[in-house]
Amino acid sequence: MDGEAPRPATFEPGELFAQREWEVLFFTLHGLTAKDVARRLEIFNRTVENKLQDIYQKSGTHSARELAMYCRENGTDRYIPPSLLPLSSHVLSQGGVA
Secondary structure, three states: OOOOOOOOOEOOOOOOOOHHHHHHHHHHHOOOOHHHHHHHHOOOHHHHHHHHHHHHHHHOOOOHHHHHHHHHHHOHHHEOOHHHOOOOOOOEEOOEEO
16 A cells, blocks of 8 residues: 555554553544444443543553554554454464464
């Protein structure tokens, strides 16, 4: 895309964020509003906003744009939370099925 080779998805994110924060981060990086994220995750809008503030604090960023750049630089923009994959999906890791 835009002259760049596609970047592979990753399923091992590191320990900076909690599971729900990774889910909120994933949807935020894909341009969803807090309201849309709340609807998809079936949680309150305020919960999403609180999670975003925690994410900004942990990453040292202050906006969605800065957060996107931060994630791009460290490769976490390619992370797909397993909880967002269809139940029938199987993810292979180096050690076998994850």
